[in-house]
Amino acid sequence: xxxxxxxxxxxxxxxxxxxxxxxxxxxxxxxxxxxxxxxxxxxxxxxxxxxxxxxxxxxxxxxxxxxxxxxxxxxxxxxxxxxxxxxxxxxxxxxxxxxxxxxxxxxxxxxxxxxxxxxxxxxxxxxxxxxxxxxxxxxxxxxxxxxxxxxxxxxxxxxxxxxxxxxxxxxxxxxxxxxxxxxxxxxxxxxxxxxxxxxxxxxxxxxxxxxxxxxxxxxxxxxxxxxxxxxxxxxxxxxxxxxxxxxxxxxxxxxxxxxxxxxxxxxxxxxxxxxxxxxxxxxxxx
Amino acid sequence: xxxxxxxxxxxxxxxxxxxxxxxxxxxxxxxxxxxxxxxxxxxxxxxxxxxxxxxxxxxxxxxxxxxxxxxxxxxxxxxxxxxxxxxxxxxxxxxxxxxxxxxxxxxxxxxxxxxxxxxxxxxxxxxxxxxxxxxxxxxxxxxxxxxxxxxxxx
Numbered sequence: 137x138x139x140x141x142x143x144x145x146x147x148x149x150x151x152x153x154x155x156x157x158x159x160x161x162x163x164x165x166x167x168x169x170x171x172x173x174x175x176x177x178x179x180x181x182x183x184x185x186x187x188x189x190x191x192x193x194x195x196x197x198x199x200x201x202x203x204x205x206x207x208x209x210x211x212x213x214x215x216x217x218x219x220x221x222x223x224x225x226x227x228x229x230x231x232x233x234x235x236x237x238x239x240x241x242x243x244x245x246x247x248x249x250x251x252x253x254x255x256x257x258x259x260x261x262x263x264x265x266x267x268x269x270x271x272x273x274x275x276x277x278x279x280x281x282x283x284x285x286x287x288x289x290x291x292x293x294x295x296x297x298x299x300x301x302x303x304x305x306x307x308x309x310x311x312x313x314x315x316x317x318x319x320x321x322x323x324x325x326x327x328x329x330x331x332x333x334x335x336x337x338x339x340x341x342x343x344x345x346x347x348x349x350x351x352x353x354x355x356x357x358x359x360x361x362x363x364x365x366x367x368x369x370x371x372x373x374x375x376x377x378x379x380x381x382x383x384x385x386x387x388x389x390x391x392x393x394x395x396x397x398x399x400x401x402x403x404x405x406x407x408x409x410x411x412x413x414x415x416x417x418x419x420x421x422x
Numbered sequence: 423x424x425x426x427x428x429x430x431x432x433x434x435x436x437x438x439x440x441x442x443x444x445x446x447x448x449x450x451x452x453x454x455x456x457x458x459x460x461x462x463x464x465x466x467x468x469x470x471x472x473x474x475x476x477x478x479x480x481x482x483x484x485x486x487x488x489x490x491x492x493x494x495x496x497x498x499x500x501x502x503x504x505x506x507x508x509x510x511x512x513x514x515x516x517x518x519x520x521x522x523x524x525x526x527x528x529x530x531x532x533x534x535x536x537x538x539x540x541x542x543x544x545x546x547x548x549x550x551x552x553x554x555x556x557x558x559x560x561x562x563x564x565x566x567x568x569x570x571x572x573x574x575x576x
Contacts, residue, residue, distance in 0.1 A: 139424050317559075339536030347530055380526025387527065387557040394556075394566035 163193040170201075175421035179205040196225035201420065203234055212238035230416055232265045237413045240272045247276035267293050271414045278305050278404055298411065305404055312396050317389035324385035328378055331385025335392040344381040348374055466493070480513040480521065501542075502549040502575070505532060512554040524557045543571035 159165065170185030183205035186198050199221050206215035215238050222231035240247045270293035277285055284290070287306050294302050315335045324331030328348040332341035351374035358367035408414075468485050470478060484506050492506060499505050508528050512521035531537070531552075542550035551573045556564045567573065 339534045339538070340531050342536075343534040344530045347533060376522065376526045377530060380523045381530060383520075383523040383559075384527030384530065384557070387524075387559060390559065390561050391556055391564060391566065394561070394564040398566045398568070 163189045167193060167198070171420070174201060174205065177208075179208040183209070196222060196227050197420075199225070200227040200231060203231060204418075207234055207238055207241075210241075212242050229264050230418070233268045233415055236265070236269055236272055237415060240276065240413065246280060248273045248280060268414060274302065275404060275408060278302075278309055279401055284309060298414075301407060305400075305407070308400055312393075312400065314393045314396060315389045317386045317393075320385040320389035321382050324382045328381050331382070332388055335385070335388045337388050340384075340388070344377070344384070348377050348381060351377060476518050477513065480510060480518060484510050499532065500537070500550050501528070501532065501552045502545045502547075503553065505529060508552070508554050512557070515554055515558055520558070521554075524554060527557065528552070540569045543567040543569055543573055545573045545575045547575055 166185050166189050170182050170189070173179075173182035173185060183202055186202045186205065190198060190202065199218050203215050203218035203222070206212070206218070216235050219231045219235045222228060225231070274290045274293055277290060284306075287303070287310075290306050291299055291302055320331035320334050322331070323334050324344070327345070329341035329343070329345035332338075332344060351370050355367050355370035355374055358364075358370060466488050468488070470481055472478070472481075487506050492504075501508065503511055505525065505528055509521055509525040512524040515521075516524070537550070542552055545551050551567070551571075553565070556566075
C-alpha cells in the first residue's frame with residue numbers, strides 16, 4: 137500500500153502539472169505580462185512584449201502604451217512613429233502632446249524655433265494641444281540663449297502654481313544675479329583677495345591676502361636690511377601672486393556666472409520633470 | 423523489484439548529489455581580495471615632444487620641478503590635474519604669461535586650507551577636479567560641474 141501511494145504521488149507530481157495546458161504565450165497573457173512590466177516601470181521589456189502582440193491584439197491603448205514606453209526609454213523617434221496610428225483615436229490629444237514632449241526632449245533649447253517656422257499650424261479645435269505646445273515653447277525660450285519674448289507671452293499658457301514658478305524663472309532669466317568679472321579684478325587690484333571675496337570665495341580671498349601680504353612684508357624687510365637678492369626674489373614672487381590673484385578673481389567671477397547659468401537650467405529641467413512636462417495624467421496601473 | 427528500484431533511485435540520488443555538489447576546497451578556499459590602496463601615481467613624461475620654444479621652456483621648468491621637488495616630496499597636490507600638469511596644460515591652451523598667472527592663482531587656491539569637500543567636483547580617486555579650461559577667461563569654454571559631480575579619471 138505504501139509503495140503504491142509513493143508511486144502514485146510521484147507520478148501525479150511529475151506528470152500532472154505537465155499535462156495541464158497553460159499557454160503562457162497567448163496574446164492575452166503576453167498583454168498581462170506587458171502590463172505588469174509597464175506598471176513596474178520596466179518600459180524596455182514592456183514595449184518588447186507589446187510590440188509582439190501589436191498586430192494580433194490591436195487597440196489604441198496598446199499603441200499609446202508603446203508610444204509612452206519608447207518615450208520613457210529615450211527612443212523619441214520610435215515613439216513618434218506610433219503617433220500616426222493614434223491620429224483618429226481617443227488618445228489623439230494625448231499622443232500629440234507626447235509627440236511634442238518627445239521633440240522637446242530631443243532639442244529643448246531650440247524647441248521654440250518650431251513655433252517661429254510655424255511647423256504646427258494648430259486649428260481652434262486643437263486648443264488643448266496648442267496650449268500644451270505653448271507651455272513647452274515658453275520653457276524652451278527660458279532654456280535657450282535667444283532673445284526672450286515678453287513675460288506675458290511666456291506666462292500666459294500656464295495656470296495656478298505653475299504661473300508663479302515660471303514668473304520667478306523669467307525674473308531670474310532677465311535679471312540673473314551675476315557678478316561682474318571686471319569689478320572682481322579691480323577689487324583684487326586694490327585689496328588683494330577682495331575680488332575673490334566678492335564672488336563668495338572667502339577662503340581663497342583670505343589666502344590670497346595673506347600670501348601677497350606676507351611676501352610684500354618679506355620683500356620690504358629684506359630691502360630694509362639691505363639683502364637685495366632675497367628682497368628682489370620676494371618682490372618678484374609677490375608680483376606674480378598679486379597678478380595671479382587679479383587674474384584669478386576675474387576667472388572666479390566668470391565661473392560664478394557659469395554656476396548661476398547651470399543652476400538656472402537645472403532648476404527648469406527639474407521643474408519640468410516634477411510636472412511631467414505638463415502631460416495629462418494617465419492611470420493605466422490602478 | 424520495487425525495492426531494487428528504490429535502491430537504484432537512492433544510489434543515483436547519492437551519486438548525483440555527491441558528484442555535483444560544491445566541493446569544500448572550492449567553498450572554503452582563500453579569496454583573492456586585495457586590501458591595498460589603489461596606486462594613483464601617474465608616470466612622469468619627461469620627454470620634450472614639441473619643437474615650440476615656449477613649450478620647451480615650460481616643459482623644462484616642469485621637468486625640473488618634478489625631478490627636484492615633486493617626486494621627492496610625494497603626491498601632495500589635492501587637485502587633478504596637479505599644479506605642475508595644470509601649468510603645462512595652461513601653457514598649451516594659452517601662452518606662457520597667462521599660464522603663469524593661472525598657475526599662481528591655482529597655487530593660491532591650493533594653499534587655501536578651507537577648500538572644503540563641497541567646493542570642487544572630484545575625480546574617482548578622490549582628488550579635486552580643476553581643469554585649466556575653466557580659467558582661460560573664455561566664458562564659452564567654462565564647463566561648470568557641481569561639487570557633487572564625480573569625473574572619470576581618464
